[in-house]
Amino acid sequence: MKNTKTENFERELPSGYKQALYINAKEAKFGIIFNLIALVVLAVVMVLAVLALRLSDRLMPGIMDMEPTEMLVAYFVFIAVMIAYVVLHELVHGIAYKTLTGEKLTFGMSWSCAFCGVPHIFTYRKTALIAVVSPFAVFTVLFIPILILLYFVNPLYYLMMAVIFGLHLGGCSGDLYVLYLLTAKFKDKKTLMRDTGPEQYFYVTEE
Ligand SMILES: [Zn+2]
Numbered sequence: 249m250k251n252t253k254t255e256n257f258e259r260e261l262p263s264g265y266k267q268a269l270y271i272n273a274k275e276a277k278f279g280i281i282f283n284l285i286a287l288v289v290l291a292v293v294m295v296l297a298v299l300a301l302r303l304s305d306r307l308m309p310g311i312m313d314m315e316p317t318e319m320l321v322a323y324f325v326f327i328a329v330m331i332a333y334v335v336l337h338e339l340v341h342g343i344a345y346k347t348l349t350g351e352k353l354t355f356g357m358s359w360s361c362a363f364c365g366v367p368h369i370f371t372y373r374k375t376a377l378i379a380v381v382s383p384f385a386v387f388t389v390l391f392i393p394i395l396i397l398l399y400f401v402n403p404l405y406y407l408m409m410a411v412i413f414g415l416h417l418g419g420c421s422g423d424l425y426v427l428y429l430l431t432a433k434f435k436d437k438k439t440l441m442r443d444t445g446p447e448q449y450f451y452v453t454e455e
Pocket residue numbers: 337338341383420423
């Protein structure tokens with residue numbers, strides 16, 4: 249008998265399935281491409297953020313007037329928020345996987361990305377979709393109002409938040425690629441994905 253959680257995954261690859269695709273963020277090809285995409289996205293976000301700031305000329309002098317100590321504090325806040333973001337991003341993947349499967353998670357970091365996976369099971373498409381897109385959805389919804397608020401309150405913190413927002417959007421490129429695969433390529437709800445963190449294996453039923 250299956251409970252609600254075990255409906256979301258399989259412990260063994262069921263018979264009649266074959267591997268359809270394998271991707272690995274630790275491979276140079278993927279790691280470099282996704283980090284390049286992330287840099288381009290960050291650059292675009294920063295250009296837009298600075299343009300938005302320049303629209304309102306009363307904000308620019310705010311940064312010029314800041315004391316060196318204020319700048320230093322801002323720098324440390326930035327580093328702390330950055331680290332917290334990376335940890336929380338992976339935690340959100342983890343919470344989604346844990347809620348949906350109850351299985352053992354893996355967390356880690358490679359040269360190309362931080363990661364969270366649930367390596368010992370095969371999750372159904374819907375579970376994989378939710379876990380993969382959760383951090384993108386949560387932090388995009390959270391960061392946009394903060395960004396708008398800071399725009400009016402403090403131009404330096406606004407620019408810092410724009411960097412973090414840009415890194416978030418760009419850093420989600422790998423997740424969004426998996427989202428694309430699950431929505432455009434693997435539309436069958438019977439599709440299984442095994443997520444070790446940096447690697448994703450996709451399995452489909454044999455015709
Ligand atoms: Zn992610």
